[in-house]
Amino acid sequence: MQKLNILIVTALLLVGCNNFDEDININPNVPSQASGTQLIANAMLSLSGLSSSPQGEFMSQYLSETQYVNASLYPQSSTSFYWLYQGPLMNLQTVLNSADKLSGTEGPVANQLAVAKILKAYYVWHATDRWGDVPMSDALRGADNFTPKYDTQESIYTSLFTLLDEASSAIVPGSVSNDIIYNGDMTKWSKLANTLKMLMALRLSEVNPNLGKEKFAAAVQAGVMTSNSGNLIFKHLADANNQNYWFSQLNQGREWWAISSTLMDKMKPVGDPRLMVYGNANRTDGEYTGLVFGETVNIDTEKYALLGDAITAQDAPVYLVTYAQVLFAQAEAAKLGWIAGGDATAEEKYNMAISASMNQWGADTSELDEFMMQPEIAYNPAKAIEQIATQRWVHLFMHGYEGWAEYRRTGYPNNMVAPGGAEVPKRQIYIETEQFNNTANYNEAVQRQFGGSESLYGNVWWDVN
Template sequence: MKKSIIIFSIAILSSACNNFDEDININPNAPSQASGTQLIANAMTSLPGLSSTTSGEFMSQYLSETQYVNASLYPQSSTSFYWLYQGPLMNLEAVLESDDLSGNEGPVANQLAVAKILKSYYMWHTTDRWGDVPYTEALQGADNFTPAYDTQESIYTNLFAVLKEAKDQVVPGTISNDIIYNGDMDKWVKLGNTIRMLMALRLSEVNPTLGQQEFTAAMQDGVLASNDDNLVFKHLQDGNFQNYWYGQIDLQGREWWALSTTLVNKMKPYADPRLPIYGNPNRTDGEYTGLVFGDTEDYDTEKYSLLGSAIHEQDSPVYLVTYAQTLFAMAEAAKIGWVTGGDAEAENYYNLAIENSMNQWGADISTLASFMAQPDIAYNPNTAVEQIATQRWIHLFMHGYEGWAEYRRTGFPDNMVSPGGADVPNRQIYIEAEQFNNTVNYNEAVQRQFGGTESLYGKVWWDVN
C-alpha cells in the first residue's frame, strides 16, 4: 500500500513538473492582453503631452526661458511626431481594428466612438503642428513602415466625417476605465462635436464656406455647455501620474521659466484676476514682471514672475478643450456672420467666455465687473475679432500648441516678439529619420507643401495669411 502511494505521488509530482515552466510565468490575476477600454485609458494618459511641453509654451510665448535661453530662440531643428503614432494613436487604432471587443466593459459602439473621438483629437493636434502627416496608411505596424503623407486638407475632411460617425453611433450605456468622463457618453458626444466645431473655425481663411457649414452643424449637434464638460486631465498626488511642471520645478528645484512680457503686458495693465494664478510676484519688489521672450542678457530669476504655484502642484490639472474656448469660438463665429445674432450675440458669448475662463482658473471674480468695464476689455464692434482672439490666447495659457495655432490663424495677440530676429514659426520640422526611413514619401510631402525646402516657416494648409 505504501509503495502504491509513493508511486502515485511521484506521478503527480512528475506531471506538475512538466507544466512548471508554463505556469511559473503566468499571473492568474492579469489579462493575457489589454482590453479595449484599457487601451483607450492608456491613450488617455498621453493627453498631458499635448500641453505640458516647453516647446508649446515657447511657440505661444507664454513663458520665457531663464536658463537655456537658446532653446527659445526658435532654432531650425526638428521635432519628432513618432511618440504620438507609437503611443496613443497605436492604442486607439488597435481598438478600432479589433474584432473581439468585450461588451462587458460597456457597449462596443461606445468604445469605438470614444476611440474615434480621441484619435481625431490626436490627429488634429499632429497635423496642425507639422502640416501633411501620415494618416490613411499609418498605424499598420509591420505591414507598412513607410506610410504616405496625407494632405492636411484631406485629413481635416476625413476627421469631420469620423467625428460625425462617432456621434451617430453612441448608444445608451457607459464604458469602463474612463479616466476622463467616468463613462459619461453625453460628455463624449459634446466633446466630439466641440472638437469638430473648433476644427471648423481653423478654416475661417482658407475655406470659410466649409468652415461655416461644419461649425454650425457641430454647434447644433451640441457642444460643451459648462466647465463640468471640459476635457481635463486630472493629475494625481502620485509619482506615476503627477503634473509635468511639478517634477521640473518642485522636485528638481528649477527656476528655468518666467512669465513672458508678451503675456504680462496683456494682463497686468488691466488687473486681470487670472495673472496671480498664472504667475507669482517677483522677489525683488513684489510686482508681476515679465521677462522679454528670448532675452539672452538679463534673466535674473529674482526680478521676474515665475510660473504660478497653482500651475505646478503635483495634482494640477491640464486643460485641453474647454467651455470658455467653446464660447470664444462662438463669439468669433457670431462676429464674422457664421451664426446669427451679430454683435449682440458675439458680445454675449465673449462676456460669458471671459467669466467662465475666470471660473475655470479659480480667479477672484469679485473684480469681474470692473475688469470687463475697461475700454480695451469691454466688447467693441470695431475691434471685436482682436479682442476675442487676444482673450482666447490669454485663456489658453499653458496649452501652448493651441494658443500658437490660434495666433497663426488670427495674428493676435499683436505683441509677439522676434528673438534674435527669428519670427514665431509657422510649423514644426519633420523628424530627420523620415528623410532616411521614409524618403520617397517625405520628399513628396516637402515638395508638395514647401517647394522642396523644409523649415519652420513653411505654412500649413489653413494658414493663408
C-alpha cells in the same frame, strides 16, 4: 478612483515576464492582455503630453526661458511625431481594428469605438496642426507598412470631420469602463466630439470659410459643451506615478521659466485676476514683472514672476478643450456671420467666455464687472476679432500648441516678438529619420507643401496669411 484605474492599466500593459520559456515566442507589439477600454485608458494617459511641454509655451510666448535661452530662440531643429503614433494612436487603432473582439462587459462596444474615434481625431488634429501633412490613411498598420504616405492636411480635416460624425452618431445608452476623463459619461463624450468639430471648423476661417461655416453650424446644432463641467481635462495626481510635469521640474529646483512680458503686457495693465493664478509675484519687490521673450543677459529669477502655485502643483490639471473656447469660437462665428445675432451675440458670447475662463482658472471674480468695463476689455465692434482672439490666447495659457495655432490663424495677440530676428514659427520640422526611412513619401510631402525646402516657416494648409 482615477489613481486606481491608472495603476491597473499600467500593471496590465507593462506586466513583466515571469516565465521566460512561456513568453519568449510572444510578440511584444501585439497586446494580448489589455482589454479595449484599458487600451483606450492608456491612450488617455498621453493627453497631458499635448500640453506639458516648454516648446509649446515658447511657440505661444507664454513663458520665457531663464536658463537655457537658446532653446527658446526658435532653432531650425526637428521635432518627432513618432510618440503619438507609437503610443496613443496605436492603442486606439488596435481597439478600432478589434471591434469584433471587444467585450460588452466594459460598456457597449459602440461606445468603446466612439471614444476611440474621438480620441484618435483629437490626436491626429493636434499632429497635423503642428507639422502640416502627416501620415493618416496609411499609418498605424504596423509591420504591414513601415513607410506610410503623408496625407494632405486638407484631406486629413475631411477625414476627421467624418470620424467625429461617425463617433457621435454611434453613441448609445450606457457608460464605458476605465474612463479616466469623463467616468464613462457618454453625453460628455458626444459633446466633446461636436466641440472638436466646431473648433476644427473655425480653423478654416481663412482657407475655406464656406465649409467652415457649414461644419460649424452642424456642430453647434448637434450639441457642444455647455459648461465647465464638460471640459476635456487631464487630471494629474498628488503621486509621483502621475504627477504634473511642471511640478517634477520645479521640485528639482529648476526655475527655468518666467511669465513672458508678451503675456504680462496683455494682463497686468488691465489688472487681469487670472494673472495671480498664472504666476507668482517676483521675490525682489513683490511685483508682477514679465521677462522679455528671448532675453539672454542679466536674467535674475528673483526679479521676475515665475509660474504660479496652481500651475505647478503636483496634481495641477491640464486644460485641453474647454467651455470658454466654445464661447470664444461662437463669439467669433457671430462676428463673421457664421451664426445669427451679429454683434449682440458676439458680445454676449465674448463676455460669457471671459467669465467661464475666470471660473475655470479659479480667479478672483469679485471685481469682474469692473474688469469687463475697461476700454481694453469691453466689447468693441470695431476691434471685436482682435479682442476675441487676444482673450482666447490669454485663456489658453499653458496649452501652448493650441494658443500657437490660434495665433497663426488670427495674427493675435499683436505683440509677439522675434528673438534674435527669428519670427514665430509657422510649423514644426519633420523628424530627420523620415528622410532616411521613409524617403519617397517624405520628399513628396515636402515638395507638395514647401517646394522641396523644409523649414519652420512653411505655412500649413489653413494658414493662408
